[in-house]
Amino acid sequence: MTTLDTQDRFTLIRHSDAEAWIEAVAAEMAQVLNEEITAFGRARMLLSGGTTPAPVYxxxxELDVHWDRVEVSLVDERWLSPQDRDSNAWLVRESFLTRADGAHFDPLVRVGKPLAxxxxxxxLQAQHSQRPCLSVLGMGNDGHTASLFPGSRDLARAVESTLPYAALDATGCPGANQWPLRITLTPHGLGQSxxxxxxxxxxxxxxxLRQALDSNNPHLYPILNAIDLGGTKLRVHWCD
Incomplete structure (x- = not known):
């Protein structure tokens, strides 16, 4: 069985409790953004939805960042209006954008436009924007990350795409719940961060995570697509 603390495919940071976890992750994100702003005048980051990262956002x-120099977009999105309370855009807006005065937000779903x-x-937005300095990911109990769901009919196409984003139909995948249609960052897009x-x-x-590493099967555990990208190692922040 894989020992998570001694493998070299990512960096695992364990935190004593939820408060320490929130504080440390927020501080690291602010540091990355401030370094990017210092170097280039602006910063761009990609955020995930879900209840797990909301307190971090x-x-x-509340931290000292020039939010008017920060562009925000999403790692993935359900095929829902950004005004829908079940959308990732809504969560990011309520937990972060309403507090980070001046930050610019680019939603993935445009109201009235078809999925394609x-x-x-x-x-187009990703290709003509500043390279993301930071992407924040989550992982489901089925091993999915972003909207790369195991068993999806579109998984192979999304994983092999040379574009930053892809549409994905996760019909029949339990982790997608009642929202099978998605827009997701691809491994290629994630690798740009x-x-x-x-x-x-x-x-x-x-x-x-341990099961994913032991399987070494990115189709069964798509989280491996985020781990084995090369370049800077994935940083995993965990608390019980």
Whole structure:
């Protein structure tokens, strides 16, 4: 069985409790953003939805960053209006953007536009924007990250794409719940980010991560697509 603390495919940072986890992750994100702003005048980051990162985003918004120099977009999105409370855009707006005064947000879903056009616009935006200095990821108990779901009919196509974003139909994948249609960052798109953070809570998530490494099968455990990108190692922040 894989020992997570001694393998060299990513860096695992264990935190004593949720408060320490939130504080440390927010501080690291602020540091990456400030270094990017110092070097280039602006910074761009990609955020995930879900309840796990929401308190981190709230803490981050309170830190000393020139938010008017920060562009924000999403790692992935459900095929929902950005005004829908179940969308990732809504969570990011409520937990972060309403507190980080001046930060600019680029949603992945454009109201009134078909899915293919939204993906095209997302790719165009990504290709003509500053390279992301930071991407924040989560992982489901099925081993998915972003909207790369195991068993999806579109998984191979998304993984092999040379574009930053792809549409994905996760019909039949339990982890997608009632929102099978998605826009997701591809491994190619994720690889463009200078720093990647994976935020995990609970022992079960470490067990899934260990199972993924033991399987070495990125189709069964798509989280491996975020681990084995090369370049800067993925940083995994965990607390129970």
């Amino acid at each position: 709230q803490a981050l918004a 056009e939204c993906v095209y616009t997302a790719n 200078q720093q990647r953070l994976l935020l995990l809570r609970g022992k079960q998530k470490l067990d899934v």
